[in-house]
Amino acid sequence: MARLTQRLLLALLMLAGASSATAQEAPVLLVAHTGVDTRQLTRDTTRAIFAMRQRTWPDGQAVRVFVLANDHPVHARFAKERLAVYPHQLQLAWDRMVFSGTGQAPNRVTTQAEMRERLASTPGALGYLEREYLDDRVQVITMD
Template identity: 80%
Template sequence: MAYFLLATAQVIAREPPVLLVANPNVTTHWLNQDTTRAIFAMRQRTWPDGQAVRVFVLDSSDPVHARFTKKQLSVYPHQLQLAWDRMVFSGTGQAPNRVSTQTEMRDRIASTPGALGYLEREYVDDSIQVISMD
């Protein structure tokens, strides 16, 4: 049993970190977890400077999406999906923009003013900026 737990911890430790990334024109360079969670839950629709936030996410079944929501937002993917569905069906909001791959995520964030999303480090380049989280 102890070996299984150690092996599981080692696999989790080897997973690449998922970083919060934004369009380069975004003037915010740091967000706390509560604000980040509110943005991804589509409850906060603007950056602190008033610019509209355009949220991009991978499919809820994507392992990178699951790692981001669990580790950075401290929520499960299905909880976010329920919140989005509730807003869409009630007419009080909309779901985030869904992309198929991390490459598409990077390209859409780079070309969309106010965009926010997440990527593994290997997909980050100079076309986007990393947003720090506490």
């Protein structure tokens, strides 16, 4: 009986590990309003936009940046995987701009569903979503 319990426990642990690994493998995609003409951004440009240093799209349209809370797992994955920075580094950059009066922090949303709605309804908007939240009201921007 003890051996069966150990096997079940080991199997459950393996399943839990596999499911969390699978969840982490799903990419967080860069997503914009459908009216944005840009279809591809470099990592450096994307990082500059999310650090609020670049405020316009290449065509001159204002960028409206939307982010989830610093402690949201999707925000953390986006910052680390796509921007190659930690969430606290972004927050420090935003705080510096706000406190110095040289810029603004991005717009915060609480959920990915809210993110999708704000991206779809705000011209020039840029944010990020997991694939399951995509629909035809937003477009994916590829990163090279």
